[in-house]
Every structure is written in C-alpha cells, then in structure tokens.
Amino acid sequence: MKSKENDERVARMRHSTSHIMAEAVQCLFPEAKFGIGPMIEKGFYYDFDLPRALAPDDLPAIENRMREIIHQDVPFVTERIAKEKARKLFAAQPYKLELIDEISDSTATIYRQGSFTDLCRGPHLASTGEVKAFKLTHVAGAYWRGDEKRPMLQRIYGVAFAGQKELDDYLSLQAEAAKRDHRKLGKELGLFSIHEEIGPGLVCWHPKGALIRQIIEDFWRAEHRKRGYDIVYTPHIAKIDLWKTSGHLEFYRDYLFPPMEIEGQQYMLKPMNCLAHILIYKSQLRSYRNLPLRYAELGTVYRYERTGVLYGLARVRGFTQDDAHIFCRPDQVEEEVTEVLNLAQFMMSSFGFGEYELLLSTRPEKYAGTVSMWEEATGALKHVLEKLDSHYEVDPGEGVFYGPKIDIKLKDAVGHVWQGPTIQVDFNLPQRFDVCYIGEDGLEHNVVMIHRTVLGSMERFLACLVEHYGGAFPVWLSPVQATIVPIADRHVGYAHEIESVFRNDGIRVRVDDRSERMNLKIREAELEKVPYMLVVGDKEMASSSVSLRLRSGENLGSESVPQVKSRIMAAIEAKS
RNA sequence: GCCAGCGUAGCUCAGGGGUAGAGCAACGGUUUCGUAAACCGUCGGUCGUCGGUUCGAAUCCGACCGCUGGCUCCA
Known part of the structure; x- marks a missing residue:
C-alpha cells in the first residue's frame, strides 16, 4: 500500500516537473507555443513550438532555470474555469485551443505556478519545491498529436525520481544498458556488420555471429522435429500474382521491395514465407486424418522498412524468421496453440529468459x-x-487483419522489452487460396492456419541475446568456449596437446600461441568474454x-585436464 | 518518411579558413614473462560523396549518402 502511495506521488512529481520545464522554456523563449507535457515511464516530456x-x-540553461523555480518553492494552484x-x-x-475544443465538459481545469499557466487535468504537487531529483535527457522531434501530417514540435525528455539516489541508480542502469548495446558489442565481438556499400538494414554475419546462429538453428531444428514439425525450404522470389491473391500487394504495398521483371513476368522478393507453405500443403489432397500438418522454415524475407526505423x-530489411505454419481443423486450434506456447516457453527458458509478458490482441477495425x-x-x-x-x-484491436494473435514480450537483464514469439490465427489465407481438407463428411472444409515464430527472427533474437548477456554468452553459445594461454613459448607444445584433447570432445577451444605476455592474452580473452581461460606454465606441464x-575474474587454480574437460562439458550440457 | 545532431587512419577520438594529429590496432625488431595492456621503431587519411563561396575549404554554404536520438510505422 505504501509503495502504491509512493508511486502515485512520484507520478505526480514527474508531471509537475514537466510543467516546471515548460515554465523555464517560457522564460527563455517568450514566444513559445505549448503542446502537451505528460508524465511517462521514469520521467516526462513536453512538446514545444519554438522559433x-x-x-x-x-x-x-533550461535545467538551471528549473532549479531556480524549484528553489523558490512556488505553489501549484488549480482552478476550474x-x-x-x-x-x-x-x-x-493554438495547440491549447485545439485541446480545449475537445473537452466535452463545459469547464476546463487549469494549473498555475508562478508565471506559467497550463491547461491540465492534474493532479500536481503542492509546490515546486517538492521536486527532488530530475535531469533533462534529450531533445527530439515529435509530430503534434502523433500525426505525420501535422506540424513537428520539439520535444524535451527528462527523468525525475523521488530522490537523488534513485536518479543516480537510473542513470547508472542506463550506462550499463549502453555498454550492452548490441550494435557496439556486435562490432567489438566481431559478430556482424552492416555496410553502406551493401545497403542499410542488410546484415553480414561474421564467423562468430554465424557460429552462434548455427548453434541456435541446430537446436531449433532438432526441437521442431521432436515436436512434429516438418522442415521445408522455399524460394526467395515468386511471381507477383501470388501476392495479389494473398492480399499483401494491397495491404502491405509500402513494405514490399519493387518487383523485378524476368522474361516478361514480374517477380517479388518474398516478405513472408506462408504462401509457399500453402502451395506445399495444396500439392496434394489432404484428409482430416492428416491434420495437423506443421511446416517450419528458417525463411529469409525482405521487407522495405523506412530508413528512420x-x-x-x-x-532490418532482410531477415530470417524462424517461421512455421500449422494447418489444422478448427477443433484442433486450441491444442495446437497450447503446444506452440509450450514450445515458446521452452525456447525462452533454454536461452535464459525468465521474464516475459503475454499479450492477446483482438479484432481490429479492418478485418477479414x-x-x-x-x-x-x-x-x-x-x-x-x-x-x-x-x-x-x-x-x-491490435490483432492482424486476418486473425487474433498472442505476442510474447521478453524482458532482458537490463529491463529492455523485446518482441519475441508470436502466434497468429489466420482465417483469411485459407479462404483466399482455398486451402481445404476433406472432412469425415466427405466434404471440403477450410483449414485454420496458425502462423507462429518462437524466436522472432535470427537477427532480432541475436540482438536480444547480446544485450541480455552483455556479450558474455552462456558456454553452449559462446563462439570460443576456452582459450589456452601458454605462459612462455616453451609451453606452446603442451597447450596444443590439451587443445586436441578438448577439441576431440567438440569443445570450441583455441590456443593463444603468440609470443606475448600472459597478461595481455588474459586481457584479450576477457574482452572477448571467453568463458574459460586455461593457463599453462611449468607447473601445469609437470603435473x-x-x-x-x-x-568473472575468478581464479580456480590447478585442475587436472579431465576435470576441466568434464566441468566445461557439464556447463555446455546445462546450457549455462 | 519527418525533426535535430553527427560523419577526420582498421578502431576510439582531438583539431577547425593557410595544406593533418593522439592512443590502440597493423607491420619490423627486442623481450619469454604466473592471472586484465612489456619496450623500441615503421607504416597508415583526396577529413562520407558531389557541387558552391574563397587567393586558399577537412573547416563556411547547399544537395545527396550513411549513422545516432526521437516521432510516425512495424503483416
């Protein structure tokens, strides 16, 4: 209860801080026009139209003026007019007038502090002095009322907390998150690159990133075969008529790369995999006894995304979905969805995600x-x-036009939320493509299709993994699992002997046989986030x-080679 | 796509109307070392691209490309 009151107070404080910021901006820019200034998670923003x-x-400068206002401890006064x-x-x-017009009541509430008056529902703090800790973080453009066709205002974001300690904690968490940024770590760890020469949103997977991907894909395939999926491959381009029939050309034109012409026919790069799976399904007559059929594909698709996003x-613009389509009877939907959710949860826990949110999206305005x-x-x-x-x-109302869906949002180690698995029921495509089975009654019935991914895409999932683990992947996913560090050149031979012992058991091991000092080799292995460093010198050779x-920096001292080997194998087995 | 900022060596970054700088990396050598950076030397850039202003542009201006932070969008 107490924390609830506290949350309420902090929320009020964030909102009040946005008004204080507005007053400060008004002092510095007397001709400013004001948009809205709500509280948001961790802070607040305010939109301004400035000269x-x-x-x-x-x-x-704005922060300083805000501090003065807080220091003066002026009261917030409300009035209904x-x-x-x-x-x-x-x-x-003008923006406030627009808001007033939309108030259904005959009166409006205003809040005043010092020289600043704002149209506002409130509530606010008693006075400005109650603001304890805040910081303005960044400026950004934002459309008035979020509408692309309306003027772009300047938005100032800030954060505010109940005390300096909470603010400092927040800022250090932000700094930690920045260190984990997959774009930064991806470069440092040699996982992937994106080149201007190739094009924005198009990814090159480097050997280490590719290795992680292969491990994920192998695991994924094995698990799908276990659970009754059939793995398929389908082409990357297809004739344009296919996309006309599916409705994608009209619904998602903006996301398609323009068609290419081959022998007088127009072909499209595929933006999704389902149509080819439908054609595989339709390649023969299906009985109700055959269902469900589950076609899975690590399918690479291309979608034109606007540069700014x-x-x-x-x-990205080209990515590989861990896609599957389940063709089933209406009476099987529940069981299939249950199984998909089980699989999704199994996958999430295998990759170390303990926290997630489930979202059920229902019928949108435009629907099939x-x-x-x-x-x-x-x-x-x-x-x-x-x-x-x-x-x-x-x-x-957030369902896809063709059916309702369940989305799973993952929470990573620093609290970022990622779009993970998604399960979508589809009534549209089975009708458009006449996807049927012969029922017990001997008549044709439309199947229900379930579109689903359990990782999302290989690209996004790697990004999520990198940030979740801060680049220190669990042993089973680490590109290099162990680095052997010979202390001096005379230990290199012994190091290679151990290397082959480990390698024979499939452990990804490497000897750092450069004529460098041990300290440098350890430092570099640390920066590479290799889970195990095996130091060998005279003592180790002798024993x-x-x-x-x-x-982690922990030094476990001497262990026999078989001991270390089984320790590493156990960690791989446990996916830790 | 929109608003703002940024783009200098492989990487991280300094400089800023008078002709290019550091650290790391790379390369050559010396060193053979006990748990996160040994030492000496060498190489390396039409300062994102194109155009303009100027006696002179990496620096000022414009367009374009890309990146960053948001907005909008995300089957």
Missing part, C-alpha cells in the same frame, strides 16, 4: 472473416492462456594440469 531548433547545449474563459486565456496558444539487428469466426478463435486463445494459468493482458580462470 529556433533546440541544441543539446540549451538543456543546461468556463471553456470560454479558457479560450481567452490561451488565445495565443532501422535499428541495428533489431529492425466473420465476427463469429473471430470470437471463436479469440475465445480459443483466451481459453488456452487461462488453462495454462498464464498472466496475460488484452491489447484490444599434467591446467590453471583455470573464469571470465
């Missing part, structure tokens, strides 16, 4: 199929979630042992 662009250097009066009060503020590996089909499918998804006793939230150091 010139803000530079990062402007923030300290008639809308007419409010219109006069905000006559010079590209982001490292997390948002009938309301009763939607209700049935949504009910089935809901029932599965409840049966599994899963905590989930409903995201109303057929190695000295074991972990990347």
